[in-house]
Amino acid sequence: MDFVTPEYYYWFLPIVFLCTFTIGNKKRRRQIGILLVSSYVFFWFASGWHIMLLLISTMVDWNAAKRIFASDDPVIRKRWLIASLTVNLGLLAIFKYLDFFIESWNWASLRVPGAPEIGTFGLLLPVGISFYTFQTMSYTIDVYRKKNDPYDDLLSFACYAAFFPQLVAGPIVRADHFRKEIENTLTPNSARIRLGLTLIVYGLAKKLVIADNVAIHVDSIFIDGEHLQNIGLIWWGALAFGIQIYCDFSAYTDIAIGSAYLLGIRLPENFKSPYAANSPQDFWRRWHISLSTWLRDYLYISLGGSRHGKRVMLMALMATMLLGGLWHGAAWNFVLWGLLHGLLLIIHRSLKNVKLVVKFFERLPKLARVCGWATTQYFIFMTWLVFRVEDTSMLIQSLKTYVGLGAHWNRGEMYEILPEIKYLTLAIGLLFFIGHFISWKVGGLKEWISRQNVLVWGLIIGILLTLTFHLRPAETVDFIYFRF
Amino acid sequence: MKKKQQNLRDLLQSLVVAAIIFLIASNSMNSILIKPLLNDGTLITHGRFSITFDAWDTISEDEEIISVAIGSSITRASFDGNCIEEEVDLQNFEFYNLGLSAANPYTQITQLSSLLKAKPNVIVMELGVNSLWDLDNEQREWPQWQSDDDYVAFRFKLDSMLMNDDDFGDWGELVREKDERYLYSNQFERMGEWQTYTIEGSEEILRRIIDNESGAALPSHSLNAPSHIDSNWKDYLSTPNYRGNGWQNTTKEELQPWFDENFPKKVTYGEYNPHHNGTLFHSVYEFMIEEMVEQNIKVILYSGPRHPMVFNYLTPGQTDGLNTTLDSFSEIEGVYILNFLWEDWDMNNFLDWNHLDDDGRKKMCEKIGFFLNTIDMEGE
Numbered sequence: 001m002d003f004v005t006p007e008y009y010y011w012f013l014p015i016v017f018l019c020t021f022t023i024g025n026k027k028r029r030r031q032i033g034i035l036l037v038s039s040y041v042f043f044w045f046a047s048g049w050h051i052m053l054l055l056i057s058t059m060v061d062w063n064a065a066k067r068i069f070a071s072d073d074p075v076i077r078k079r080w081l082i083a084s085l086t087v088n089l090g091l092l093a094i095f096k097y098l099d100f101f102i103e104s105w106n107w108a109s110l111r112v113p114g115a116p117e118i119g120t121f122g123l124l125l126p127v128g129i130s131f132y133t134f135q136t137m138s139y140t141i142d143v144y145r146k147k148n149d150p151y152d153d154l155l156s157f158a159c160y161a162a163f164f165p166q167l168v169a170g171p172i173v174r175a176d177h178f179r180k181e182i183e184n185t186l187t188p189n190s191a192r193i194r195l196g197l198t199l200i201v202y203g204l205a206k207k208l209v210i211a212d213n214v215a216i217h218v219d220s221i222f223i224d225g226e227h228l229q230n231i232g233l234i235w236w237g238a239l240a241f242g243i244q245i246y247c248d249f250s251a252y253t254d255i256a257i258g259s260a261y262l263l264g265i266r267l268p269e270n271f272k273s274p275y276a277a278n279s280p281q282d283f284w285r286r287w288h289i290s291l292s293t294w295l296r297d298y299l300y301i302s303l304g305g306s307r308h309g310k311r312v313m314l315m316a317l318m319a320t321m322l323l324g325g326l327w328h329g330a331a332w333n334f335v336l337w338g339l340l341h342g343l344l345l346i347i348h349r350s351l352k353n354v355k356l357v358v359k360f361f362e363r364l365p366k367l368a369r370v371c372g373w374a375t376t377q378y379f380i381f382m383t384w385l386v387f388r389v390e391d392t393s394m395l396i397q398s399l400k401t402y403v404g405l406g407a408h409w410n411r412g413e414m415y416e417i418l419p420e421i422k423y424l425t426l427a428i429g430l431l432f433f434i435g436h437f438i439s440w441k442v443g444g445l446k447e448w449i450s451r452q453n454v455l456v457w458g459l460i461i462g463i464l465l466t467l468t469f470h471l472r473p474a475e476t477v478d479f480i481y482f483r484f
Numbered sequence: 485m486k487k488k489q490q491n492l493r494d495l496l497q498s499l500v501v502a503a504i505i506f507l508i509a510s511n512s513m514n515s516i517l518i519k520p521l522l523n524d525g526t527l528i529t530h531g532r533f534s535i536t537f538d539a540w541d542t543i544s545e546d547e548e549i550i551s552v553a554i555g556s557s558i559t560r561a562s563f564d565g566n567c568i569e570e571e572v573d574l575q576n577f578e579f580y581n582l583g584l585s586a587a588n589p590y591t592q593i594t595q596l597s598s599l600l601k602a603k604p605n606v607i608v609m610e611l612g613v614n615s616l617w618d619l620d621n622e623q624r625e626w627p628q629w630q631s632d633d634d635y636v637a638f639r640f641k642l643d644s645m646l647m648n649d650d651d652f653g654d655w656g657e658l659v660r661e662k663d664e665r666y667l668y669s670n671q672f673e674r675m676g677e678w679q680t681y682t683i684e685g686s687e688e689i690l691r692r693i694i695d696n697e698s699g700a701a702l703p704s705h706s707l708n709a710p711s712h713i714d715s716n717w718k719d720y721l722s723t724p725n726y727r728g729n730g731w732q733n734t735t736k737e738e739l740q741p742w743f744d745e746n747f748p749k750k751v752t753y754g755e756y757n758p759h760h761n762g763t764l765f766h767s768v769y770e771f772m773i774e775e776m777v778e779q780n781i782k783v784i785l786y787s788g789p790r791h792p793m794v795f796n797y798l799t800p801g802q803t804d805g806l807n808t809t810l811d812s813f814s815e816i817e818g819v820y821i822l823n824f825l826w827e828d829w830d831m832n833n834f835l836d837w838n839h840l841d842d843d844g845r846k847k848m849c850e851k852i853g854f855f856l857n858t859i860d861m862e863g864e
Contacts, residue, residue: 190488190491190495191491420687423687424687454497454501455501457502458497458498462505462506463505466509469675470682471686472679473683
């Protein structure tokens with residue numbers, strides 16, 4: 001079960017909603033219990049026995065945080081922190097990265113005579129492991145840093161670790177934020193329900209109409225690696241994948257936040273019009289915000305941050321981005337993706353203090369911003385190629401074509417390669433960028449919709465539902481971030 | 485408390501408005517965007533597949549004395565309604581031809597409730613040499629469909645998508661268990677089927693706007709069916725646009741190689757080997773005839789002619805199953821039999837081996853007109 005399976009809307013969410021506000025009516029602990037049980041049910045349907053890993057992570061961090069909080073001895077505190085990190089990162093290392101490391105070793109061993117080859121374990125990636133381990137780790141680290149107190153009861157903490165809307169693909173919620181949300185009895189609130197429904201419908205439209213239709217084009221371009229010299233195809237492929245991944249991931253977030261709103265809980269935003277970013281730094285303030293702030297708070301700062309000189313800062317930045325890339329998936333293209341983003345951030349930091357650049361921004365601020373935007377987006381979409389194309393030779397060819405090396409333009413070939421549904425997909429892509437621009441310019445579009453009167457809200461939601469129902473392709477594509 | 489109630493009322497009203505908008509927008513999208521593209525043969529192989537229920541609606545509103553022909557493309561090619569109306573002595577007589585490509589008796593049952601509601605005076609129903617094979621065991625391949633089961637799935641899905649709740653009836657008992665999933669019995673399932681055409685339909689509309697072309701088959705093209713609001717609708721129901729090219733002006737010598745190559749195999753198929761009884765098609769005929777007769781609708785079971793050269797490849801007794809079946813139905817009061825199979829038809833009457841051309845239709849018009857004049861169409 002996930003957010004695009006009908007069961008989620010036919011029975012799961014309505015039952016959770018009704019139980020929370022009827023059986024659990026005005027009884028906080030009962031409500032938390034209901035949310036916890038439903039979260040485990042949701043996870044069981046999504047990932048089966050992997051629920052054990054979630055339980056292990058929950059129990060380890062619950063105990064570690066308690067022990068850390070109870071002790072004044074720095075050695076004991078550190079031991080418990082290390083224990084927590086070891087278990088969490090160990091689970092990640094085994095279930096997410098072990099086969100990847102073995103495959104990498106085997107690849108390298110081909111070049112070293114006599115080096116043994118090791119068999120892989122064929123482990124299935126547990127759904128949401130990257131998200132909930134980061135969440136529980138941040139809790140323990142915050143307690144260790146004395147930024148927060150531990151949760152008072154296991155029930156609430158387990159609910160924080162497993163809360164179904166954000167369990168599988170975020171946003172990565174901080175323990176303190178969640179605690180504030182559930183410290184009082186949850187009450188149904190019309191405004192929040194309206195906003196929740198708006199976000200769910202909006203998210204479904206983004207996922208099913210935009211992401212899944214555009215995905216068909218992306219797949220047709222990168223499926224066999226032919227015609228990758230065609231610059232039109234590569235540019236459209238990069239652009240289309242950029243649209244797909246944003247609409248796919250932000251749709252998940254919208255539905256997650258919307259579902260939580262229905263239950264009276266507010267989750268943090270994860271996106272803020274990322275394709276309006278006019279610098280790489282700005283992009284990371286707008287893209288997957290809960291991950292970028294997590295990496296900043298728990299990795300970048302731990303590695304030295306910006307307080308120990310430029311060299312340390314640059315190294316911390318690069319290490320953070322490399323690990324951030326690796327967090328996305330156990331493959332070298334994600335590491336390369338992180339590396340490129342690290343380079344972009346470093347280049348941007350170096351350039352922004354150059355006198356010529358400073359003067360340009362002072363004299364022609366509007367033009368400078370437009371140039372900044374165009375350059376940033378050119379490279380952001382280039383990095384999406386690295387994210388999407390796993391095959392090395394295909395990736396090299398795609399990148400060469402993207403920058404114009406040995407590329408050619410052939411409209412007829414494009415027409416032939418792209419799927420039968422062309423104009424509609426192009427129209428959807430165009431509408432996406434118009435919507436993205438409006439959303440960036442006006443801000444808070446979803447909130448604005450949810451505040452409209454009965455007729456306007458009904459009209460907008462009715463139209464969005466109609467488009468979603470009728471323009472969804474026959475095959476639904478899995479959420480991309482489920483893989484992470 | 486009062487504000488809370490007001491908010492709750494607003495929320496519920498908003499949801500109702502959204503649901504109404506969804507239904508209105510979806511239905512508008514289906515009827516304005518998709519239905520014309522079904523009719524003009526853009527989204528399905530043949531626009532005629534999508535007009536059955538519109539046709540029955542029109543027929544049910546017609547107060548004249550009505551005769552309707554139902555059957556396969558053989559029926560479609562056999563009857564020129566306008567010609568037959570002239571042949572029949574009655575002034576207030578209308579003849580409709582609802583023959584449909586590849587239709588078999590089983591795929592006809594979906595229209596039974598509409599037919600009974602429209603209550604025509606006479607049904608001219610195809611029961612030919614091609615109508616009595618065993619669907620369960622004799623599957624054929626088609627250019628557009630993988631098998632007859634695939635065709636059944638397509639027809640059932642499309643028909644039930646275009647049906648209303650009251651178009652379902654007892655005929656459902658005849659539907660094979662494996663086909664039940666293709667018959668959508670509620671509005672939501674029907675909308676789901678409409679949805680399967682929306683993306684392709686939207687693409688086609690955009691293509692026509694951007695490329696500035698109609699893209700649809702020409703109105704005179706045999707794949708194109710008009711909409712029920714078009715001025716030529718009623719005329720089309722009487723006299724469909726027939727296929728143009730065929731075997732006219734072709735000599736026997738020129739056709740012989742084609743027959744020699746194709747017919748030794750063709751005559752081994754179910755459509756040339758009618759069963760005597762016991763098939764699903766037999767059950768469908770029994771059920772439909774019984775229902776129609778009960779409603780005082782006269783039933784003419786007609787067996788379509790074949791190109792004279794076909795008979796060179798048939799073995800004696802090969803089509804006996806047809807005779808047995810026709811004989812058994814002839815005993816029912818209100819049922820008439822017209823077996824044209826063994827009648828003497830000229831090879832110049834045919835468009836191909838089993839479809840009549842203009843000359844053949846003219847001849848059929850005279851024959852069927854003559855017969856209709858002999859029966860009391862108005863009587864109970």
